[in-house]
Amino acid sequence: MSETDPAPKEPSPAKTATPAAPPPEEFDLLAFWIQHKKTILRVLMVVVLGVAGWFGFLGYKHYQKVSSEAAFADANSEEALRKVINSWPGSAAAGSSHVKLAALLRDAGKLDDSAKLLRDFIRDYPQHPLQAGAVAALGATLESAGKLDEAMQSYQQVLTGHPSSTYAPYALLSEARIYKAQKKNDDVRRVIEQLKKQYPATPFRNDADALLAEIDNPKAMLTGGTPRPEPPPPPKPVPPVKPPLGPGPGAPPIKIQPTAPELPKNLVPGTPPAPTTPPPAPTTAPEPTVPATPPKPVPPPSATQQPVPPPPVAPPPAKTLPAPPKAPSAAAEPAPAQPSPSVPPKPKAD
Secondary structure, three states, rough: OOOOOOOOOOOOOHOOOOOOOOOOOOOOOHHHHHHHHHHHHHHHHHHHHHHHHHHHHHHHHHHHHHHHHHHHHHHHHHHHHHHHHHHOOOOHHHHHHHHHHHHHHHHOOOOHHHHHHHHHHHHHHHOOOHHHHHHHHHHHHHHHHOOOHHHHHHHHHHHHHOOOOOHHHHHHHHHOOOHHOOOOOHHHHHHHHHHHOOOOOOOOOHHHHHHHHHHOOOOOOOOOOOOOOOOOOOOOOOOOOOOOOOOOOOOOOOOOOOOOOOOOOOOOOOOOOOOOOOOOOOOOOOOOOOOOOOOOOOOOOOOOOOOOOOOOOOOOOOOOOOOOOOOOHHHHOOOOOOOOOOOOOOOOOO
């Protein structure tokens, strides 16, 4: 090739032919199953176990709820309530058992044990529906124990944590009562005004008015300045009437001493008794005369029938008078025995 010959021209890149793309392969399900079979089985097993565990958990929760509520409904003693708390911890019935047991202990005078149970309930059951009532009950328990500062904190917790509950006006009234015990009358008026303003329809309004009246009118004066009449004194008890002692178990034995019959004064031995006149017969009113009924006619006896004689009438018994006692006679007395003359004994023959 000579130098004058032109150089061969290179083809332009735009005119070069590009190779065609291979057609897309179809998805082979069998090949995918064979390739990822173990992974798919493991995922399915985890899903099945998760669903089964979830349903098992729901079933246990339902069983726990039903059983614990039945046990709580039958628990009325301290031992039964503690059994519910220990057997179903964390359940709603166990939380309710805390509050009920605290009330039983408070009524029994065990204020420290009651306050401890309420504090445990407030800490362990923050979502329980009795949370506000438990805080208010803790304040009442501490107030009964004389711990007024701690009780005031509990009432403040009710107002800040549960302002819309039914225990909020009760907490305000309890605060006013504590202020009155501490002789802080200005704070009492302030709290009562807050109670009337925030809770105008509360049933504790009457109690608040009565508490305010005790402060404004300490001598309990009526309108016009006259004191209230004192209630009448209670009636004195009537002493019981003792029944007379009779021949009962508590009566002393009655001793009867026999006495000799008294003889008439005119009766002297050896003399006949004086005749006594019988008492006059009592006069009786004459009986009304009743008309006699005529006797029934007796048929005449027949010729063959013998007349029956009337029965004999017995004569009246003769009255026998007691015989007078005989006078003692001298002839009846025996004569004294006279001594007989002594006769000499006869001599015996030799």
